[in-house]
Amino acid sequence: AQSVAQPEDQVNVAEGNPLTVKCTYSVSGNPYLFWYVQYPNRGLQFLLKYITGDNLVKGSYGFEAEFNKSQTSFHLKKPSALVSDSALYFCAVRPGNQGGKLIFGQGTELSVKP
Amino acid sequence: GAVVSQHPSWVICKSGTSVKIECRSLDFQATTMFWYRQFPKQSLMLMATSNEGSKATYEQGVEKDKFLINHASLTLSTLTVTSAHPEDSSFYICSARGGTSGRPLKADTQYFGPGTRLTVL
Numbered sequence: 001a002q003s004v005a006q007p008e009d010q011v012n013v014a015e016g017n018p019l020t021v022k023c024t025y026s027v028s029g030n031p032y033l034f035w036y037v038q039y040p041n042r043g044l045q046f047l048l049k050y051i052t053g054d055n056l057v058k059g060s061y062g063f064e065a066e067f068n069k070s071q072t073s074f075h076l077k078k079p080s081a082l083v084s085d086s087a088l089y090f091c092a093v094r095p096g097n098q099g100g101k102l103i104f105g106q107g108t109e110l111s112v113k114p
Numbered sequence: 115g116a117v118v119s120q121h122p123s124w125v126i127c128k129s130g131t132s133v134k135i136e137c138r139s140l141d142f143q144a145t146t147m148f149w150y151r152q153f154p155k156q157s158l159m160l161m162a163t164s165n166e167g168s169k170a171t172y173e174q175g176v177e178k179d180k181f182l183i184n185h186a187s188l189t190l191s192t193l194t195v196t197s198a199h200p201e202d203s204s205f206y207i208c209s210a211r212g213g214t215s216g217r218p219l220k221a222d223t224q225y226f227g228p229g230t231r232l233t234v235l
Binding site for chain 2: 044046051100
């Protein structure tokens with residue numbers, strides 16, 4: 001079965017420290033991988049995606065993610081966290097030949113403390 | 115660019131009534147729109163995929179007669195929750211996938227609306 005896993009329900013980071021939000025996936029073929037962020041009572045905002053090319057993808061608000069095919073991972077990272085980064089983060093994968101559907105991870109709540 | 119709106123942002127209705135939620139792509143044409151449901155502190159559950167001019171494709175376990183989807187144009191899809199009950203209370207989110215709109219867009223990316231909070235009393 002195709003799936004996406006975000007092993008941490010919550011990640012706590014001090015402001016200014018680097019942050020990592022983990023994501024692993026299990027899909028057939030070459031997946032498209034995405035990260036979205038959701039603020040309370042809002043829709044999802046696109047952060048970045050990986051389709052092909054350089055394994056390190058840079059996205060919005062200083063976030064980046066590294067695609068690791070051997071480990072089937074796509075961890076989200078930021079060198080220096082801000083309090084305003086506190087939100088719910090979703091990793092998603094788009095398997096091939098499924099009409100563009102996304103499979104979402106369960107989400108990770110990021111809390112950045114001053 | 116790539117803005118998706120939803121209307122209404124919240125709605126409260128009585129049990130047994132029907133509620134229509136609109137999803138619009140404001141600055142691009144979307145051949146495909148998706149409808150999701152999200153429970154508090156949980157992930158998004160895909161309900162259906164909506165293609166302009168054709169019938170929606172529903173995910174397993176989603177009642178197509180209860181959740182009516184109409185994708186009448188390249189910029190508008192509607193979800194109607196018919197005969198709503200309290201268990202239908204949820205946060206409904208739509209997304210639109212960038213299609214051909216005369217300018218380069220992230221065609222493989224879904225852009226999400228702000229969501230609609232439905233409360234059925």
